[in-house]
Amino acid sequence: MxxxxxxxxxxxxxxxxxxxxxxxxxxxxxxxxxxxxxxxxxxxxxxxxxxxxxxxxxxxxxxxxxxxxxxxxxxxxxxxxxxxxxxxxxxxxxxxxxxxxxxxxxxxxxxxxxxxxxxxxxxxSFPPSGWMSTYLDLLTKYTLREICLPGSHDAGMSVLQGGTAGVNRDNVITQDSNILFQLGNGVRYFDIRPVISAGRYLTGHYSQVPVVGAWVGGNGQSMESIVAEVNDFTSREKELIILHLTHTRNTDVGFTSYRPFNKEEWQNFVGTLLSKINYRYISSSSTNPVDLTALTVGEYITHQPAVLVVCDCDPDFLPSGSGLYTNANFPLTDDYADTEDLETMKLDQFTKMRKNRPAYNSPCFLLSWTLTQNPWSAVGAPGGTSIFDLARRANPELVKVLFANITANNMNGPNIILEDFVGEDAVAMAIAVNFFVHGRKT
Structure with missing residues (x-):
């Protein structure tokens, strides 16, 4: 310092x-x-x-x-x-x-x-790698609506493996370590954005930028490596991991018209990669659609780990009983501030949190503790502010202000804290929220 x-x-x-x-x-x-x-x-x-x-x-x-x-x-x-x-x-x-x-x-x-x-x-600070198992006695009876998890924004973007013109590390890299390292540091919710690039399933960070009339972005970790890293971690730790697969794009169809995966592409994705994720959680509920956020931690972490895979796609694209679910099964308010200004982001996110978390068992709320590049920074224009610099501005502020915006003994705070370059502060604060809210009620 x-x-x-x-x-x-x-x-x-x-x-x-x-x-x-x-x-x-x-x-x-x-x-x-x-x-x-x-x-x-x-x-x-x-x-x-x-x-x-x-x-x-x-x-x-x-x-x-x-x-x-x-x-x-x-x-x-x-x-x-x-x-x-x-x-x-x-x-x-x-x-x-x-x-x-x-x-x-x-x-x-x-x-x-x-x-x-x-x-x-x-x-x-620096909690155990398997923190959910370590503190399972505290967490076991609470649903996902009643706990807080640390999350990684654009989780696969710790490396740059090709992309469009104008792409560089400053405008696409959002994390400084791979999924395995993030898991070891305590992150439990992963915002993963799969893309198809040159026929391969990778992660990507792409945006449609009006000032250039095209998509701009790049590719990160391969989905194959992410599956392997999740399986590596669950072979050693008995934790709940949430993989939220969103913002899919086929980048092989022309740089002005990237589109989400179609049914055939999703089915190939499931068959070649997602089906290889070990310990996928499969609900026994007869409710359709099942609300996965209403299940307790103890229902997920039993005698083995659990990997909850939520896909942003049509339910017909996924085989039933596969341990793959859609957004309909995971109701979540996720609405980022879309600003480079820290004070504007703080006001925006806490206002939305209070609106969407008025009661103890309200639907899940994701606190998007992220600052967003302006269009010129996003296309790599000289003098722009990097995603890393924006995260370095935002992340330390969370520790200062979070407790002042939640109430002890009443989980009206965030269920997921999402950051770029997520570090031990966000992990420690998410765990601290669980103790601050529930620690006196056991």
């Missing part, structure tokens, strides 16, 4: 964190850590004095007691590196989570998140 970069503390526990110690090897220009009541996530400014040298340190100690009276304690530690930059870590003095024992440290980028109400179910 660099000087004057705000660092965010997010308290999703039911306890007040009390600052019980603050020290530094030299006086600090900015180092003010407050007591933190439950549900608070303030930015804290960390700034070493001019003339600091590598190795200078500062530490803030927090203490809080749980319902048994046990005193938990952790530190936020900063260490000066060089040229106005510093590293931050959490040190678990007398605190532990299932994957971070007492005495361990966690490197932090821009925030520290802690949720839960006791050693068995505390969860922090």
């Amino acid at each position: 660099s000087a004057n970069t705000p660092f965010v503390l997010a308290n999703a526990t039911p306890y007040t964190w009390v600052l019980t110690g603050s020290e530094s090897s030299k006086p600090m220009s900015a180092w003010s850590f407050p007591d933190l009541p439950s549900g608070i996530s303030p930015p804290v400014h960390i700034e070493f004095q001019e003339g600091s040298v590598a190795g200078d340190t500062a530490a803030a100690t927090y203490t809080f007691g749980d319902n048994s009276g046990f005193q938990h304690q952790f530190q936020i530690q900063a260490r000066y590196l060089k040229a106005g930059t510093y590293a931050v870590q959490a040190y678990f003095q007398n605190l532990e989570t299932p994957n971070h024992p007492k005495g361990s440290t966690i490197p932090l980028v821009g925030s520290f998140v802690l949720a839960g109400d006791g050693p068995a179910n505390f969860v922090s």
Whole structure:
């Protein structure tokens, strides 16, 4: 981190964190850590004095007691590196989570998140890879309408494998790692956009841009590699994974008229690739259409993992009983802000969330925490803002404002948090929402 970069503390526990110690090897220009009541996530400014040298340190100690009276304690530690930059870590003095024992440290980028109400179910930044199984006792009785999952926008676009004129990494790459790595980091909802390119099923990021009168975009991971990576992960972890296949395009039919997959293309897609996904969830419900969002986590994660595959297509395109479903089975409000402006996006998304999530069991809402390039940036014009830079602007803001827009003990918050370049903050915050809302009702 660099000087004057705000660092965010997010308290999703039911306890007040009390600052019980603050020290530094030299006086600090900015180092003010407050007591933190439950549900608070303030930015804290960390700034070493001019003339600091590598190795200078500062530490803030927090203490809080749980319902048994046990005193938990952790530190936020900063260490000066060089040229106005510093590293931050959490040190678990007398605190532990299932994957971070007492005495361990966690490197932090821009925030520290802690949720839960006791050693068995505390969860922090960098949660367990199999976090849903780890905290299944908490989640098992709640439906998908009542929990929150971290999601990856344009999930397959971590690489660029060809595309139209004007395409480059700045205007098509939306993630910095493949699906397997995202799974390992805790992402559980994947917005995947299949395309046909040179006869192959790949992922793609394409937009119809009026200013050039054509489609502009590029190809990412192959669908074959995504299927293999999902199968790799489910061979080791017992989790629920949602693959939402949307925005299909056949890019072999002319750059001015890319169209969605037809029935033959969907059936070939199913036969050659989707049928090879292991642990596809197959509902036993006689309701038609079955509402998959009304099922509990415990109905999905039983003695094995579950992969829920939802396809944006006509139901007649999919074989019955195949573990492949359509949007009719997964009612979801997904309405992005379509703006480069952060404040406009925040207002837009929280307004839509409050409108569409008025009650505890309202249909699912996807918080699209993404900024959208303007048309000139989207076509690769010089001086445009990259998707990465937009994500770097938006993603840190989530930790600061999310708790202020949801209510503890009442899941009127998001069911999916969707980000470009999704990182550990979004994963930690999604898990923290579940503890913040449900952790006191078990």
